[in-house]
Amino acid sequence: MSSTNMFSVYGRMTALPGRRDDLIALLHECARAGGDDCGLLNYSVNTAPEDPDTIWMTQLWVDQAAHDATTRSEPVAAATRRLLPLLVREPEGSYGHAVYVHDRRSE
Amino acid sequence: MSSTNMFSVYGRMTALPGRRDDLIALLHECARAGGDDCGLLNYSVNTAPEDPDTIWMTQLWVDQAAHDATTRSEPVAAATRRLLPLLVREPEGSYGHAVYVHDRRSE
Incomplete structure (x- = not known):
């Protein structure tokens, strides 16, 4: 079984109507607020067809240390603080250690 | 707000103890069973630190049609059928339309 040190994040949020x-725009801003060298390898923001106010997002980090340091950094923390007032409830989600990561676009 | 035609999948599964x-190995096999040109752009399989038997996975497809056709194709359907006996309960998950997809590894 392959394994990597990469750290993954899944989050699901429901916006106020x-x-x-x-x-979505703020999540995109949060993802860029850490800078190009923060260790965030890729991210996606996705709408949920079954609920017009819900989005879910994924992030893949070079490792958990990069994720923790970046999310605590002021630019990202400041952008993240602006998220909660837009939400109906607390975000749901999970962390993970990436066992397989395969990207055909980089082949 | 950017938008793409790309179709995303998030799934969470808990294996028998x-x-x-x-x-994980079977999910990796499922992801490859569609072939290199099936429209699966990237995927990840991740362990969940809070639960030793749970994994979650993400997939990004060129569009929903590619996802639907591939998952119905016999090689993928056959591999997927072998998943359920390994699980404690039905998988959870959600589909999505990718609004933002950013991959710094392909820069």
């Missing part, structure tokens, strides 16, 4: 696009 | 590694 009509605020999903603001939430 | 001690069978997580078999589940």
Whole structure:
């Protein structure tokens, strides 16, 4: 079984009615706030077809230390603080250690 | 707000005690069973630190049609059928339309 040191994040959030696009834009800002060299390898922001106000996102980090340091850094923490007022409830989600990561676009 | 036609999948599964590694190997096999040109752009399989038997996975597809056709194809369907006997309960998960997908490894 392969294994990597890469650290993965899944999050699911429901915006206040009509605020999903603001939430998406802010998540995109949060993802870039750490800078190009913060260790965030890839991320996606996705709408949920079954719920017009819900999005879910994934992040893949070079390791957990990079994730922890970046999310605590002021630019990212400041952007993240602006998320909660847009949400109906606390975000759900999970962390993970990436066992397989395969990207055909980089072949 | 950017948008793409890309289709994303998040799934979370709990293996029977001690069978997580078999589940991970089979998920890896499922992801390759569609072939290199099936439209599966990237995937990850991740362990869940809070539960030794749980994994979660993400997939990004060129579009929903590619996902639907591939998952119905016999090689993938046959591999997927072998998943359920390894699980404690039905998988959870969600589909999504990717609004933002950013991969720094392909820069």
